[in-house]
Amino acid sequence: MTQDERQPQKNIDSKNAAFWDNLCGSQLAQQLGIEDDSAQSLKKFDDWYFGYYPYLYTHIPFAKMKDKRVLEVGLGYGTVSQKIAESGADYNGLDIAAGPVGMVNQRMGRGGLNGKAVQGSILEPPFDAASFDWVVAIGCLHHTGDLTGAIKQVHRLLKTGGEAMIMVYNACSYRQLQNSPITTLKRLYAKPETIADIADTSGDSKSRGAYDTNDEGDAAPQTEFVSTMELQAMCSDFSQCSIVAENIGEESLFKKMSRQRALKFGKAVGLDLYCHVVK
Numbered sequence: 001m002t003q004d005e006r007q008p009q010k011n012i013d014s015k016n017a018a019f020w021d022n023l024c025g026s027q028l029a030q031q032l033g034i035e036d037d038s039a040q041s042l043k044k045f046d047d048w049y050f051g052y053y054p055y056l057y058t059h060i061p062f063a064k065m066k067d068k069r070v071l072e073v074g075l076g077y078g079t080v081s082q083k084i085a086e087s088g089a090d091y092n093g094l095d096i097a098a099g100p101v102g103m104v105n106q107r108m109g110r111g112g113l114n115g116k117a118v119q120g121s122i123l124e125p126p127f128d129a130a131s132f133d134w135v136v137a138i139g140c141l142h143h144t145g146d147l148t149g150a151i152k153q154v155h156r157l158l159k160t161g162g163e164a165m166i167m168v169y170n171a172c173s174y175r176q177l178q179n180s181p182i183t184t185l186k187r188l189y190a191k192p193e194t195i196a197d198i199a200d201t202s203g204d205s206k207s208r209g210a211y212d213t214n215d216e217g218d219a220a221p222q223t224e225f226v227s228t229m230e231l232q233a234m235c236s237d238f239s240q241c242s243i244v245a246e247n248i249g250e251e252s253l254f255k256k257m258s259r260q261r262a263l264k265f266g267k268a269v270g271l272d273l274y275c276h277v278v279k
């Protein structure tokens, strides 16, 4: 799909602002029996989050962020935000929706942390070029409606030598292989410039709904899937780029496996791509 065939960015932004205002993670919080945003309840949520995604400690080097100017894009429940600020970073959060911004500012205020979140889009970020040492964007940029543009902004915002950790959804995960095997296999080996002939990179509502839904069961307004090769091409402005897959859902053959065991398969056919880039 060309940019002209896509919805105008303004429409996408307002749909995203409305959809994500209800914090992503709210359904999980309900399942965990969390009914308020007391410090104790948030700790329960955060412990679950880092327990379920243990590899986050490998991919986000919190300790290295001490005294660094860090931007996090896409805040959700604010678990990663709090951890970055607690590491002694100069923390800055950016999210298109008001709910996550409020949650993160509440966490910062309550913990007496050096940080602040603002509402806005990474596609038009309210920050100067070359002003951050680190950018962290977990599960966000593929929802913006313009993943390529969002990655370009991350590059622009980083100082030379600055680093980013970007997590986006894998177009060649076991889930995509199961749902559309031929397209996925073609895509795995296709050159990035031929992808448009093979597949629609923005998922239909069924495939988007397999990843993110709200309380009413509606899928996220926008979700773009990429293969490792496509993501590498999108990151070509950076001096270094390394990508690894992680994460397994709770469907099909993985249902009966322990999470620890299932995560080993994540390295080969995982749902998410963790992309570390250096400017």
Ligand SMILES: C[S@@+](CC[C@H](N)C(=O)[O-])C[C@H]1O[C@@H](n2cnc3c(N)ncnc32)[C@H](O)[C@@H]1O
Pocket: 016, 020, 021, 024, 025, 073, 074, 075, 076, 077, 080, 094, 095, 096, 097, 100, 120, 121, 122, 123, 137, 138, 139, 140, 141, 143, 144, 212
């Ligand atoms: C799936 S949540 C991920 C939240 C958190 N990083 C996590 O892992 O739980 C996606 C987040 O990206 C935000 N988002 C979507 N489009 C955005 C944009 N254009 N600019 C900034 N944030 C955006 C949403 O509001 C939402 O908080």
